Amino acid sequence: MRGAVMKVVRRQRRELPVLLLSLCASKVMAAGEFWTFTPPASQIARQIEGLHSYLMIIILIIFFAVFGVMFYAIVRHRKSLGHTAKPFHENTTIEILWTLIPALILLGMAWPAASVVLAQKDSRGAVMTIKATGFQWFWAYEYLDFGFGFKSKLATPQAQIDNHHTGGESKNPHYLLEVDRELVVPVGQKIRILTTANDVIHSWGVPALGVKQDAIPGFIRDTWFKAEKVGTYRGQCVELCGKGHAFMPIVVKVLSEPDFKRWIADQQAHAKAMQDDPNKVWSAVELIARGRQVYEANCQTCHQPNGKGGGPFPALAGSKVATGAKADHVHIVLNGKNAMPAWSSLSDVEIAAVISYERNSWGNQAGILQPSEVKTARGAK
Amino acid sequence: MHSPSIASTHLHTPGEHHAEHQTGWARWLYATNHKDIGTLYLWFAFAMFITGGVMALCIRAELFQPGLQFWQPEFFNQLTTLHGIIMVFGAIMPAFTGLANWMLPLMLGAPDMAFARMNNWSFWLLPPAAALLLISLFVPGGAPAGGWTLYPPLSAQAGMGMDLAIFSIHLLGLSSIMGSINIITTILNMRAPGMTLLRMPLFAWTSLVTAYLLIAVAPVLAGAVTMLLTDRHFGTHFFNAAGGGDPVLFQHIFWFFGHPEVYIMALPAFGIVSQIIPTFARKPLFGYVSMVYATCSIAILSFMVWGHHMFAVGMPATAQLFFMFLTMLIAVPTGVKVFNWIATMWQGSMTFETPMLFAIGFVCLFTVGGFSGLVLSIAPIDTQMQDTYYVVAHFHYVLVAGALFSLFAAVYYWLPKWTGYMYHEGRGKLHFWWSMIWFNVTFFPMHFLGLAGMPRRIPDYALQFTQFNSLATVGAFCFGLGQLLFLFNVLHTIRGGVGPAPAQPWEGGNTLEWEVPSPAPHHTWESPPDIAMVRRGLIAQAVYHEGEDEA
Ligand code: HEM
Ligand SMILES: [Cu+2]
Numbered sequence: 001m002r003g004a005v006m007k008v009v010r011r012q013r014r015e016l017p018v019l020l021l022s023l024c025a026s027k028v029m030a031a032g033e034f035w036t037f038t039p040p041a042s043q044i045a046r047q048i049e050g051l052h053s054y055l056m057i058i059i060l061i062i063f064f065a066v067f068g069v070m071f072y073a074i075v076r077h078r079k080s081l082g083h084t085a086k087p088f089h090e091n092t093t094i095e096i097l098w099t100l101i102p103a104l105i106l107l108g109m110a111w112p113a114a115s116v117v118l119a120q121k122d123s124r125g126a127v128m129t130i131k132a133t134g135f136q137w138f139w140a141y142e143y144l145d146f147g148f149g150f151k152s153k154l155a156t157p158q159a160q161i162d163n164h165h166t167g168g169e170s171k172n173p174h175y176l177l178e179v180d181r182e183l184v185v186p187v188g189q190k191i192r193i194l195t196t197a198n199d200v201i202h203s204w205g206v207p208a209l210g211v212k213q214d215a216i217p218g219f220i221r222d223t224w225f226k227a228e229k230v231g232t233y234r235g236q237c238v239e240l241c242g243k244g245h246a247f248m249p250i251v252v253k254v255l256s257e258p259d260f261k262r263w264i265a266d267q268q269a270h271a272k273a274m275q276d277d278p279n280k281v282w283s284a285v286e287l288i289a290r291g292r293q294v295y296e297a298n299c300q301t302c303h304q305p306n307g308k309g310g311g312p313f314p315a316l317a318g319s320k321v322a323t324g325a326k327a328d329h330v331h332i333v334l335n336g337k338n339a340m341p342a343w344s345s346l347s348d349v350e351i352a353a354v355i356s357y358e359r360n361s362w363g364n365q366a367g368i369l370q371p372s373e374v375k376t377a378r379g380a381k
Numbered sequence: 382m383h384s385p386s387i388a389s390t391h392l393h394t395p396g397e398h399h400a401e402h403q404t405g406w407a408r409w410l411y412a413t414n415h416k417d418i419g420t421l422y423l424w425f426a427f428a429m430f431i432t433g434g435v436m437a438l439c440i441r442a443e444l445f446q447p448g449l450q451f452w453q454p455e456f457f458n459q460l461t462t463l464h465g466i467i468m469v470f471g472a473i474m475p476a477f478t479g480l481a482n483w484m485l486p487l488m489l490g491a492p493d494m495a496f497a498r499m500n501n502w503s504f505w506l507l508p509p510a511a512a513l514l515l516i517s518l519f520v521p522g523g524a525p526a527g528g529w530t531l532y533p534p535l536s537a538q539a540g541m542g543m544d545l546a547i548f549s550i551h552l553l554g555l556s557s558i559m560g561s562i563n564i565i566t567t568i569l570n571m572r573a574p575g576m577t578l579l580r581m582p583l584f585a586w587t588s589l590v591t592a593y594l595l596i597a598v599a600p601v602l603a604g605a606v607t608m609l610l611t612d613r614h615f616g617t618h619f620f621n622a623a624g625g626g627d628p629v630l631f632q633h634i635f636w637f638f639g640h641p642e643v644y645i646m647a648l649p650a651f652g653i654v655s656q657i658i659p660t661f662a663r664k665p666l667f668g669y670v671s672m673v674y675a676t677c678s679i680a681i682l683s684f685m686v687w688g689h690h691m692f693a694v695g696m697p698a699t700a701q702l703f704f705m706f707l708t709m710l711i712a713v714p715t716g717v718k719v720f721n722w723i724a725t726m727w728q729g730s731m732t733f734e735t736p737m738l739f740a741i742g743f744v745c746l747f748t749v750g751g752f753s754g755l756v757l758s759i760a761p762i763d764t765q766m767q768d769t770y771y772v773v774a775h776f777h778y779v780l781v782a783g784a785l786f787s788l789f790a791a792v793y794y795w796l797p798k799w800t801g802y803m804y805h806e807g808r809g810k811l812h813f814w815w816s817m818i819w820f821n822v823t824f825f826p827m828h829f830l831g832l833a834g835m836p837r838r839i840p841d842y843a844l845q846f847t848q849f850n851s852l853a854t855v856g857a858f859c860f861g862l863g864q865l866l867f868l869f870n871v872l873h874t875i876r877g878g879v880g881p882a883p884a885q886p887w888e889g890g891n892t893l894e895w896e897v898p899s900p901a902p903h904h905t906w907e908s909p910p911d912i913a914m915v916r917r918g919l920i921a922q923a924v925y926h927e928g929e930d931e932a
Contacts, residue, residue, distance in 0.1 A: 034845045035829040037765065048761050055759065059752045066723065067745065073726045074741070078733075079663070085730040089665040089923040094724075095717070099671075102716045106709045109759065114702055116761040121698040161841060163448035175447060176843045195695075200535040201628060203693055203768065207834040212764045214694045216629060217534060218622020221695035236843075238693075238768040238836045240528045242535055243455040246839035311455070311522045312540050335623075339538030342623065 038208045041233055041254075042225050045210030047116045055109060062105075120210070123224040126192030130183065133345075134195070134202025134215035134237065136301055137244025141183050144194075146264055148271035151297065152179045154247045161247075176246065177234040182253040185227065186260035192224045199341040200242060206235035206252055214239055217341070227254040244301060282349075284356070284368045291357025294350045298343065299358075307362040312339045317362035326369055329355055330377045348374040412504075413497035414903060415482050420799075421504050422479025423792075427868070429471030429511060430785075434861055436464040441823075441857040443840055444850045457840035458526035459542075463514060465529030466546070469646065470553045471511055473784045477649040478503075478560045480791055481588045483799065485564065487894035487901060488582050490573030490910040495566035503559035510552035517542035517549075528838060530639070533620040533631050537612055544613070547606045554599040561592035561599075568592075573893065573906075575915045579673065580924040582892045583666065586673055587652030590680045594641045594648070597684075602638040605631060629694055636687035644683045646780060648676060650747075650787035651718060654740045656892065657794055658722050661737035662729030663889040665923035668721040675714035675721075682711050692760050693767040701760045708758035715751055719744060734887070735809030739790035742817050743783060750778030753828065768838075771831020777824045789816070789867065796874050797882030801900030804874040812870060815863040822856030891921035 040046040077083045131142040131149075142149035155178040160169045172178060185191050195204050195215035205212030206225070213223035227233070235250040255263060282290075296305070302313040309315035316322045321329050333351055336342035343351065348371040355374075359366035403411060412418050439460050443451050452460065482500065486493055494500050517524040522540015525531065536543055568589045572581060609631070611617040618624025620631045651672075659666045666672065688696065688704035696704075722744050731737070753775040757763050766772060789812070796804050826849035831837075835846045842850065885895040896914060897905045919925035 034833050034849070036832045038834060044761070045765075048765055051759060052756065052762050055756055055762070059755070063748070063752065066719065066748070070723045070726060070741075070744070073723070073729065074731065074733075077662075077727065077729050077731055079730040080732070083728075083730050085663040086728040087664050087923065088728070089667050089669070089725075095668050095671050095721075098720045099713060099717055102713050103710075106712060109755075110706055110709055113705065113759045113761060117701050117705065118698055120761050120764065121701065161449055163446075163450050171447060171844060173844070176841060200538070201532060205693075205764075207765055210761075210764065212693050212767060216622075216694070218628070223695075235834070236836050236839075240458070240532070240535065240768075240838045242526070243453070243458060245458070246454065246836075246841045312538055 040210065041208040041227055041229050041231065042210050043228065044116070044120050044225065045208055047119070048210050051113055051116060054112070058105060058109065123192050123222050126190045126224055128185075128189070129192040129194060130185070131194040131196065132183075132204050132215065134197035134199075134204070134241065134248075135298075136199045136242050137237075137248045139179075139183075139202075139204070139237075139248060139250060140198075143264075143267075146268060148267055150181050152181045152183060152251070154178070154249060155180045156247075174234070177236070177249045177251065179249055179251045182232070182251040184253045184255060184260065184263050186257050187227055187230050187254050188257075190224055190226045192222055195221050195223070198345070199339075201239050202237045202241045202248070203239035204235075204250060205238045206233050206250055208233040208235075209252065212238060227252070230254050230256055279372070281370060282352070282368075284360070287353045287356040287368050288360055290349070291353035291355070292361075294346065294354040295357050298346070299354065302339075307358070307364075316358050317364065322358045323364050323366045326355070326359075326367070326373070327377065329359070330369070330374060334374075334377065344378070348372075348378070410505075411501065413493075413501050415486050415494045415497070415500065416799075416901060416903065418494075418500050418504050419479045419481075419483030422475050422482060422507075425504075425507055425511075426472050426476035426479060429467050429475070431864070432515070433464050433467035433472055434864065436460045436467070438857060438861050440464060441854040444842070445854040446851065447842055447844055447847055449841055452840065454840045455523065455526060458528075458838065459518065459524040461838055462525050462528055463518070466514060466525075467511070468780070469529060469642070470550070471507075471514070473646045473780065473788070474557065475507060476788050477588075477591070477646070477784075478557075478564075480649070480653070480788070480795075481560075481564050484795065484894060485567055485585060485588060486571070487798075487897065487905060488585060488892050489568065489571060489576065490893050490906050490915065491567060491571035492904065492906050494563045495571060496563050499559050500563055503556045503563065506552045506556040506559075510549045510556070513545045513549035513552070517545040520545065530632075530635055531606065531609065532635070533609055533612065533628055536609060537620065544610065547610050550606050551603055554603045557595045557599045561595040564588050564592040565596075573910045573915045574912045575919065575925070579670065580919050580922075582652075582922075583655035583669070583672055583676075584649070584652035587648040587655075587676055590676050591645050591648045594645050594680055594683070598638040598641045598645075601634060602642075605634040605638065608634075629691075632691055632694060633687065636690045637684070639690065640687045641680070641683045643776070643779065644679060646784045647747075648680065650743065650784050651676065653787045653791045653794075654722065654743050656890075657736050657740040657790055658725050658744075659922070660794075660887050660889040661734065661740075662726050662731050664725055664729045665921070666721070667724035667727075668717070669922075669924055671717055672721055675717045678714045679711060682707060682714070686711065689758055689760075689763065692763045705758055705760045709755065712751065712755050712758075719748055719751075732888075734793075734806060735804070735813055736790045736794035738810060738813040739786050739793065742813065743786045743790065746778055746782030746786065746820070750775055750783060753778065765834075766831055768836055769831035770827040770835045770837055773837050774824050774827035774831060777827070781824070782820060786816070789813075792871065794887075795894070796871065797886040798894055798897075798899050798901055800875050800878070801882055801898075802874050802876075802878035803880055803882045803886060804870055804878050806879075808866065808870050808873075812863060812866045815866065816860060819856045819860035819863060823853050823860055824856075826850075826852050826856075891918045893918060 037049050040049050129144045131144055133140040138151055138153040140149060140151045156172060156176050160171045195213045197215040197217045199217060202215040203212060204215055209225040209227060211223045211225045213221050231254055233252045237245060237248040303309050303316050307315060307317040321332055333355060334344045351374045352369045352371040356368040409421060412421060443457055482494060520541050522542055524542045525539055525546045527536040527539060568585055608619040612619050612621060618626040620626045620628050622628060655666055655672060686704055686708045688700060689708045692701060757766055757775060793804060793809050830846055830849050835842055882899040884898050893910060916925060
């Protein structure tokens with residue numbers, strides 16, 4: 001099926017004239033999969049789909065009844081057939097009826113919907129809580145019950161996205177819906193997701209699991225899901241969050257209980273090994289190398305790889321902050337300013353490293369910073 | 382057909398008004414005549430419609446295929462934002478104000494709008510407002526790119542284009558408020574003798590209610606964007622959590638304006654269709670009084686449902702239920718309206734000239750938009766659909782098939798009155814069928830895209846969304862092309878069309894505008910219409926019965 005999609009994509013590019021025909025034909029063949037909800041993988045998602053089908057049945061009945069009457073009138077009550085107008089213009093009984101009956105139908109819709117609302121909002125009794133933080137433009141997950149976390153970024157190569165000058169590289173099957181590290185959860189367990197954001201509003205949603213929750217800077221919101229089947233489920237950020245909005249997918253990998261336990265153990269061991277010793281004194285080379293990684297992971301989407309900035313984002317190359325007093329530099333990274341978010345969630349080592357990197361790149365030469373200095377700055381605040 | 386009562390419109394001696402008949406550009410710059418101002422509004426709206434439409438086509442071109450072809454994402458976001466703002470504030474709203482200006486005095490038997498000079502101001506605020514929006518494309522950082530909803534913090538971090546947009550919104554709001562004051566005063570104080578409130582044409586009713594809505598909410602929007610402006614430049618933190626503010630507060634304020642706003646774009650359409658369907662069914666409007674009540678209840682309910690735009694923001698279950706129930710409730714008065722229109726057609730003696738076709742197209746497609754609105758009102762379903770293409774489909778069924786189609790209907794309906802000539806019926810019908818077909822090809826597939834989970838406001842998408850997107854793009858380009866035919870039809874009519882139009886080109890129109898000659902002279906109803914003539918029309922519209930009162 002995916003192959004067919006790709007073929008259509010490529011064919012369209014070359015043969016514009018036959019586009020419409022090929023579209024119609026391929027649509028009839030392929031539509032089955034793509035014209036309605038992704039197959040639900042949680043009870044809430046299934047209830048939502050059920051509600052929707054129930055509504056559609058009622059709506060279609062009303063639609064055909066009402067428009068049947070209208071088209072009957074259009075066909076039969078026309079002047080060209082010699083039909084003369086009967087100038088009635090009021091009928092209180094009918095008018096009351098067609099106010100009351102729709103109101104009753106609405107009650108019949110509201111009732112089942114209300115019970116789904118209540119179930120969907122009830123996030124009590126979760127076995128674990130994961131915090132999802134929206135960044136411009138990727139997601140970060142923290143497993144609050146297990147003490148580790150990671151970032152989850154788009155894995156689709158830029159060359160597949162950029163078709164400006166070429167026909168474009170052929171695209172992966174999960175183009176734009178693939179990440180470097182998935183969110184991993186156990187099957188059949190109630191997972192509570194806390195959402196928040198670091199810069200602007202994002203929204204965390206996975207259709208197959210029936211969840212969507214805005215992630216709002218400065219606020220914590222929650223939602224939950226219970227995946228019923230092992231598998232991989234995909235979603236995207238669904239709140240306009242700037243230029244990278246299309247490029248921050250959400251991928252949830254649901255594992256069996258034992259697989260999940262094993263995965264957690266691995267992660268915890270790995271996290272421990274990676275932990276930085278905050279009291280160590282770092283060399284300039286170490287700091288700058290580490291800082292480069294931090295910069296690429298967090299800062300370069302706005303300030304650009306070459307440190308030149310762009311739009312509302314100031315250049316760092318030669319900037320007053322990146323070449324002036326260290327304290328000001330630390331302050332802005334820790335606390336943010338205007339469009340610049342606060343980065344206090346990074347560790348002291350990471351902040352020291354990235355500041356050192358910024359002060360020693362793109363022609364800047366303003367000295368390095370040790371993690372202990374960041375620690376002091378935090379304390380002073 | 383009535384004989385036009387020229388006597389009642391031209392009681393003054395010829396030449397009496399020549400002092401104020403300016404010519405050339407001065408006529409338009411200093412315009413205080415409601416017909417001139419109406420014309421200015423309509424042309425302005427059309428120019429904005431084309432501008433916003435070209436932006437829509439730029440959006441659709443990028444979405445023809447997956448991958449980035451034409452625009453960088455940042456510019457794509459600027460396109461969607463400007464398209465939305467321009468269509469709402471530049472095209473649809475001024476077009477309705479223009480119609481109200483042109484038609485209300487004619488329909489009510491008034492010589493002009495109540496405040497003719499303010500009317501001039503309220504129009505001339507629009508071009509600078511539009512210019513600010515367009516200039517923002519060329520300032521550092523570009524045009525606003527946060528969507529027409531301008532949610533902070535995204536809009537707080539934007540470049541100076543956002544400031545231009547905020548200033549533009551202030552001007553637009555000012556213009557709307559002045560326009561509304563004019564409409565309200567004209568309707569309340571300048572009706573013909575014998576035309577009580579419950580006997581005036583439905584278009585006047587919907588204009589009146591719309592004007593009240595605007596006066597209520599335009600300041601709300603102005604307040605929201607002003608708070609945004611002070612957040613951006615003067616160190617306040619209304620919407621900045623780090624400073625103790627709340628980004629969600631903006632959304633509450635915005636939608637307290639925004640939801641009534643969508644009815645500001647829908648109610649006048651209801652009014653237009655309620656004039657046109659009876660004319661071509663040759664029957665009085667069914668359920669006049671329930672139409673009025675439905676209009677008012679929709680307006681009142683529109684203030685209580687803003688929360689349905691925010692189901693995904695995270696509100697308590699009780700709040701979700703509250704907003705869900707009230708939103709569903711709007712379906713009742715809306716349903717009453719649709720039933721009444723159909724009852725008006727029932728047992729009529731219908732003909733299907735272009736205005737009627739657009740009116741029927743409106744009823745069909747607006748109902749589809751209403752149904753998808755009902756689906757969205759169900760909070761758990763909205764959880765799936767919020768910010769997906771389902772929403773884009775829904776609101777274009779309401780705004781394009783609703784507001785825009787009703788505007789087309791109105792233009793064809795009143796064009797003979799405006800120009801004195803008949804348009805070419807065949808080309809009018811071609812414009813209708815062309816628009817109808819390609820509109821559906823463009824927007825119907827978007828329901829499927831939304832159901833399948835494609836987010837809105839994205840310049841690039843996953844592969845499974847390819848086919849419906851390509852289809853929608855083809856539809857959009859054809860739809861856009863068809864609007865050139867509309868322009869051609871209008872210009873052709875102005876230049877003489879298929880011949881002069883009589884005062885009453887439609888057999889079934891009984892409102893007062895058909896009593897004045899076509900084209901409507903520069904000055905009409907300088908003395909109020911004769912009460913016997915007014916009554917004749919009211920009786921034909923079944924809002925007055927012989928000898929009902931002798932007021
Ligand atoms: C000529 C036909 C039109 C086409 C092809 C069209 C197409 C589009 C497209 C593709 C989008 C972007 C959707 C997204 O990425 O989220 C959009 C957004 C929008 N359109 Fe249209 N549109 C048309 C006419 C109109 C009209 C007449 C209105 C009237 C008010 C309108 C109002 C809007 C609004 C408010 C938005 C939302 C902008 C935003 O996301 O901030 N459109 N339109
Ligand atoms: Cu995002």
